[in-house]
Amino acid sequence: MTAIAARVRLPSGGGVHLALALVLVIGAVIVAVDGGNLLSQPSITGILHRSAALGIVAVGQTIVLLVGSLDLSVAYLISLCSLVAAETMAGQEGMVLPAVLAVLGVCVVVGLVNGLVVSLLRVNAFIATLGMALLLRGVIDDQYDGPAGQVAQGFQRIGYDRIGPIPVAALLMGAVALVAWFVLTRTKLGYRIYAVGGDVEVARLSGIRTAPVVVTAHVLCAVCAGVAGLFLASRLGAGTPTVGTDGGYDLESIAAAVLGGTALAGGKGGVVGTISGVLLLAVLDSVFNALEVDPFFKNVVRGTVIIVAVAVYAVRTRRPR
Amino acid sequence: MNRSLVPVLGVLAVLLIAIAFVNPNFVDPPVFLAFLKRAAPLALLAAGQYFVIASGEFDLSVGSLITAEVVIAARLINGDADATWWVIVLLLVIGALTGLVNGTITTRFGVPSFIATLGMLLILEGAVFLWTDGAPRGALSDEFRMFGRNNVVGQIPWSVVILLLLGVGAVLLMRSDFGRTLMATGDNARAAALAGVRVSWVRTTAFILSGLSAAVAAVLLGGFGGVSAQVGRGMEFAAITAVVLGGVALGGGRGSVVGAMAGALTVESLFTLLNLLGVSGALEYAVQGLIIIAAVAFTSRRTDEHPRPGRGIRRGRAHHSVLK
Numbered sequence: 001m002t003a004i005a006a007r008v009r010l011p012s013g014g015g016v017h018l019a020l021a022l023v024l025v026i027g028a029v030i031v032a033v034d035g036g037n038l039l040s041q042p043s044i045t046g047i048l049h050r051s052a053a054l055g056i057v058a059v060g061q062t063i064v065l066l067v068g069s070l071d072l073s074v075a076y077l078i079s080l081c082s083l084v085a086a087e088t089m090a091g092q093e094g095m096v097l098p099a100v101l102a103v104l105g106v107c108v109v110v111g112l113v114n115g116l117v118v119s120l121l122r123v124n125a126f127i128a129t130l131g132m133a134l135l136l137r138g139v140i141d142d143q144y145d146g147p148a149g150q151v152a153q154g155f156q157r158i159g160y161d162r163i164g165p166i167p168v169a170a171l172l173m174g175a176v177a178l179v180a181w182f183v184l185t186r187t188k189l190g191y192r193i194y195a196v197g198g199d200v201e202v203a204r205l206s207g208i209r210t211a212p213v214v215v216t217a218h219v220l221c222a223v224c225a226g227v228a229g230l231f232l233a234s235r236l237g238a239g240t241p242t243v244g245t246d247g248g249y250d251l252e253s254i255a256a257a258v259l260g261g262t263a264l265a266g267g268k269g270g271v272v273g274t275i276s277g278v279l280l281l282a283v284l285d286s287v288f289n290a291l292e293v294d295p296f297f298k299n300v301v302r303g304t305v306i307i308v309a310v311a312v313y314a315v316r317t318r319r320p321r
Numbered sequence: 322m323n324r325s326l327v328p329v330l331g332v333l334a335v336l337l338i339a340i341a342f343v344n345p346n347f348v349d350p351p352v353f354l355a356f357l358k359r360a361a362p363l364a365l366l367a368a369g370q371y372f373v374i375a376s377g378e379f380d381l382s383v384g385s386l387i388t389a390e391v392v393i394a395a396r397l398i399n400g401d402a403d404a405t406w407w408v409i410v411l412l413l414v415i416g417a418l419t420g421l422v423n424g425t426i427t428t429r430f431g432v433p434s435f436i437a438t439l440g441m442l443l444i445l446e447g448a449v450f451l452w453t454d455g456a457p458r459g460a461l462s463d464e465f466r467m468f469g470r471n472n473v474v475g476q477i478p479w480s481v482v483i484l485l486l487l488g489v490g491a492v493l494l495m496r497s498d499f500g501r502t503l504m505a506t507g508d509n510a511r512a513a514a515l516a517g518v519r520v521s522w523v524r525t526t527a528f529i530l531s532g533l534s535a536a537v538a539a540v541l542l543g544g545f546g547g548v549s550a551q552v553g554r555g556m557e558f559a560a561i562t563a564v565v566l567g568g569v570a571l572g573g574g575r576g577s578v579v580g581a582m583a584g585a586l587t588v589e590s591l592f593t594l595l596n597l598l599g600v601s602g603a604l605e606y607a608v609q610g611l612i613i614i615a616a617v618a619f620t621s622r623r624t625d626e627h628p629r630p631g632r633g634i635r636r637g638r639a640h641h642s643v644l645k
Contacts, residue, residue, distance in 0.1 A: 121618040123614055124565065124571050126571060127613060128617075131611065132614075137606045138609075138610065251381075254436075258433075258436050264433045264436070296450040296451040297447060297451055302440075302447075304444060306436060306440045307426055310437075311430035314431035314432055
């Protein structure tokens with residue numbers, strides 16, 4: 001067991017850290033030739049700010065991917081959470097805690113439903129969470145026509161303050177990632193998540209009750225989406241019905257996790273790789289912004305980078321056989 | 322008849338009867354044909370997606386491929402009737418090429434199709450707006466729009482004829498050697514490879530068929546709805562939903578193309594019924610989501626009662642076999 005655990009603990013997408021370093025160096029050189037400075041303090045702060053929301057969601061997505069599932073409902077859940085937070089707060093400092101609790105409540109319910117539908121009703125996770133996405137979309141479209149509510153002044157500091165060069169948002173992302181890393185690598189639940197994702201039948205025969213593991217993973221993922229929703233609400237000052245879908249957080253979080261070496265089939269990977277994957281995408285964005293490249297070109301490069309990176313992993317892991 | 326067809330045809334029949342009950346005009350040929358005309362693009366797309374899913378893969382790129390095709394057609398035709406035909410041929414070539422690239426990346430480089438086609442989605446979306454500076458330009462010719470808009474003879478629309486012809490073609494294809502090797506590949510790729518199936522080529526062909534179906538759907542949608550940057554948005558999820566509703570298992574090797582197309586008609590009749598019942602446009606999504614989860618929960622329970630030989634009774638197909 002310890003041998004397996006030791007192997008599991010190694011970040012399997014080691015390549016992503018190398019890729020991140022390469023992109024950072026090459027990007028810095030290109031931007032420098034253009035007359036800018038990618039490694040200046042405002043630029044680095046920008047990169048960290050840009051990665052916070054996606055990073056938090058992608059950490060949650062990594063947990064469900066590891067258990068062999070996935071969550072396509074996070075984008076709409078983020079929008080809903082930003083609305084719930086801003087409406088509950090209504091600009092009052094005293095309502096910050098109730099708002100946070102309300103958001104967490106919504107997330108736990110959504111995560112529970114996702115997890116139960118996937119594990120007990122045995123609906124394919126793709127369909128189950130796509131159905132949940134439609135459901136949330138219906139609720140949002142029915143209740144809200146545009147931005148609503150207002151967050152408390154003090155709460156906005158999460159979105160804008162920084163300590164030295166490091167934005168509070170990046171610390172939030174780091175904290176979420178640290179908690180997830182601890183749960184995945186240092187707790188019983190974490191080992192069970194890897195075991196169920198690796199082979200659900202073997203896990204069951206080893207005496208693991210698989211359904212609670214899958215449900216917990218979905219709840220954790222939904223809570224991460226809720227934290228991202230809170231952060232985006234603090235950033236925008238109000239709840240916005242389109243903030244989750246505009247960011248494309250559903251598919252991009254999956255892409256970032258896979259870029260970071262997490263296997264879509266489950267059981268392999270971890271949050272450290274995911275954070276590197278998210279930072280890689282954010283550095284690319286910053287390079288293009290610095291070079292003032294057409295925003296549409298960004299998507300082309302993003303798509304190419306994701307495909308090429310995953311192809312490199314796949315070819316490398318296949319070779320030893 | 323294939324047993325996997327029973328649930329979807331049952332649900333479809335109930336929905337159609339319910340629509341006819343709420344709106345008695347629905348059984349008039351013109352009204353029913355208009356319904357089929359509206360459903361044709363999704364049904365064709367579902368048939369294309371079926372090939373990919375049956376082979377054990379996913380194609381998430383079809384939605385943005387449709388948008389790209391419509392935008393390309395409008396820019397190249399630019400209202401010039403003479404350009405119609407070569408542009409349609411070009412659209413089919415682009416669809417097939419996209420499928421070829423998706424298939425090659427998936428099979429030769431071992432990138433999971435979920436990621437390969439997600440990357441393709443981003444690339445197509447970015448590329449087409451890069452080319453048009455952010456907004457669709459140009460216009461489609463009447464000859465191009467004829468297929469999505471007009472009737473062949475009398476009250477029979479072009480799109481229904483195209484749907485029937487290609488639907489029959491898909492059924493015949495699934496009965497040919499290709500169909501058998503496709504199912505064998507989706508069911509157990511290794512066994513199929515050992516039996517002499519060229520698995521990579523079979524899967525790549527499935528992606529090409531999916532790309533072609535997106536091209537045809539783009540011609541119909543462009544004709545029906547005109548040029549917009551939103552035309553294909555979400556169509557990939559609608560197509561996958563239709564296929565799964567039609568009793569086709571994600572993970573491959575099961576279900577029929579007729580079921581996939583019936584699934585598309587089911588999705589479309591669900592929209593129609595909700596409209597007739599006056600469910601607000603917004604809540605329509607919520608109801609759709611609930612029904613999809615319920616329908617799939619129902620079908621997956623049914624299929625679990627009859628495990629197929631050699632698969633193990635509790636082999637977790639429910640949440641596990643999805644993304645290999």
